[in-house]
Amino acid sequence: MRPRLVLVLAWSLVALSAAACDRLPQLQPPEGARPAAPSPEARAAAGATQQATKPTARQPSGPNPPEFAGGFKDFHTAAPELIGDPVRNEFSPWPGMSEQQTTKGTLIWVEDHDLVFLAEDGRVFTWDPNTRSLKIFRPS
Numbered sequence: 001m002r003p004r005l006v007l008v009l010a011w012s013l014v015a016l017s018a019a020a021c022d023r024l025p026q027l028q029p030p031e032g033a034r035p036a037a038p039s040p041e042a043r044a045a046a047g048a049t050q051q052a053t054k055p056t057a058r059q060p061s062g063p064n065p066p067e068f069a070g071g072f073k074d075f076h077t078a079a080p081e082l083i084g085d086p087v088r089n090e091f092s093p094w095p096g097m098s099e100q101q102t103t104k105g106t107l108i109w110v111e112d113h114d115l116v117f118l119a120e121d122g123r124v125f126t127w128d129p130n131t132r133s134l135k136i137f138r139p140s
Helices: 002-022 040-053 070-078
Strands: 091-094 097-102 104-109 114-121 123-126 131-135
Touching: 070 097, 070 104, 070 114, 114 131
Parallel strands: none
Antiparallel strands: 091 097, 097 104, 104 114, 114 123, 123 131
């Protein structure tokens, strides 16, 4: 029953994040503005972009690139191809919960539960650091 609670909490967090994005202001051009015609180079670049199958995540830069810590680091060590690289450092939206975005999904920790990884393709994985076991839950 506990993995189900963790999944419900994880999906709730994702839903809240999506709802927050919907509240962002929509940018509109000024009244009477005419769109500029793209240059031939811009058209060629747009065509090449449309042919790309998947965008790549921005690589960390600067003196302090993001990194995994604690249980997220252990989870990544156990399944680096699944988890990907850190995009941001771990943060806590509220006490007893942590989240970290990766190049392949989102890691979530809820106090007294297994770690959860929400993959970009909709699969959900749990990691039990005590038994070092990885479980997959397919969306239904």
